[in-house]
Amino acid sequence: MSLFEAVILGIVQGLTEFLPISSSAHLVIVPALFGWTFDPQVVFPFDVIVQVGTLVAVIIYFWKDLRKILFAWxxxxxxxxxxxxxxxxxxWFILLATLPAGIAGVAIKSLVESAFHSVSATAFFLLGTAALLFLGEGLGKHTRSLAQMSxxxxxxxxxxxALALFPGISRSGATITGGLLRGLDRSSAARFSFLMSIPIMLAAGGLEGLHLLGQPDLWAYTLQLLTGFLTAVGVGYASIHWLLGHLxxxxxxGFALYCFILGMGVLLWQVF
Structure with a gap:
């Protein structure tokens, strides 16, 4: 993996982790589109590191909120x-929201991992993200604030x-849709979506980090890992700020249409 590739994939992770267009889909599709092939010894630690980068971004962005919530809790x-x-x-609501994905992650781990090896499956799930976003916009009332949440x-x-365990289903897109269908306004749904991502990202990062320690020659790729991490932190922070204002x-x-076009485009590319 070159430094250029590390920067591009760091940007992809930072943007797509929080924008409702699926980071997992883009991390599968982008290397496939460019014909990039990476040493498995680099791919796993890099994926872990850039995901930790976006975790750091959301913690920094919501640090004041998190501190208030923790002290009050x-x-x-x-x-x-x-x-x-x-x-x-x-x-308490953040903890409640974490349980379904945690349970599902253990129950269907092998099924989820097999989906990550299929570009076509990822494209199909991306169409699912488009459907979810259209559903949330069409059926949601968008009238309740975070203070009215139950x-x-x-x-x-x-x-x-929990749906977002599969590559192509956007975590932020799915959770924001869930909030919209419950009547939350877009900004409140997005804010809670970002806050509730922190425990699951911490747990996933911790588990993957333990596996990471067993990787041979990890330090040989330090520059690429650090580049991807810092890029993901900066771009992730900016994308959170932009999306909250945009919504x-x-x-x-617009995000739904993008997911639909990308998913259909990848499926056609796979066929022809």
């Missing part, structure tokens, strides 16, 4: 009043997050 436990404040409630909303968004004025239909 611990105080609520100390006071034995779990829903003492809005921030404490939000902390435990049921959190669980349903968590179920939608205050615009719908998700």
């Amino acid at each position: 611990f105080r609520a436990i100390q006071h034995r009043n779990l829903f003492e404040t809005q921030d404490a409630r939000l902390g 435990a049921r909303d959190a669980i349903i968004m968590g179920l939608f997050q 205050q004025r615009h719908s998700l239909k």
Whole structure:
């Protein structure tokens, strides 16, 4: 893997992790389109590192919110009043939203891993993301704020997050759709989508990090790994900021159309 390829894939991860167009799909499709082939000893650590980069980006962006939520959550436990404040409630909702994907990740791990080796399957799932986004825009009422969120909303968004285990199903797209279908406005659904991504990304990053320690000659690719990581952090932070502003004025239909065109394009490319 060259430094140029590391920068491009870092940009792809940083953009597509938070924009509702599926990072997993793009990390499968982009190398296939350019005919890039990488040493398996580089691919696994690189994928882990750039995913950690986007995790760092979302933590930095929401640091003030996370600190308030954590302090309120611990105080609520100390006071034995779990829903003492809005921030404490939000902390519990984030944990509730994490459960479905965590359970599904263990239950269907082998099925998910097999899907990552198929460009065609990834394209089909990308069409699924397009359908979800159109569904959320068409059926959602977009009237409720984060302060009006309930435990049921959190669980349903968590179920939608479980769909995103498959490559091509956008995690942010699926969870935002879940929020829209529950009546949340776009900005609130997106904000909670980003917050609820943190525990699952921490867990996944931790598990993959343990496997990473066993990789031989890891330090031989330090420059590529560091380049991809820093690129993913910077681009990921910028994409969060841009999307939250964009959704205050615009719908998700543009992203849905993009996913549809890309998915159909890749399927046709595979056929011809």
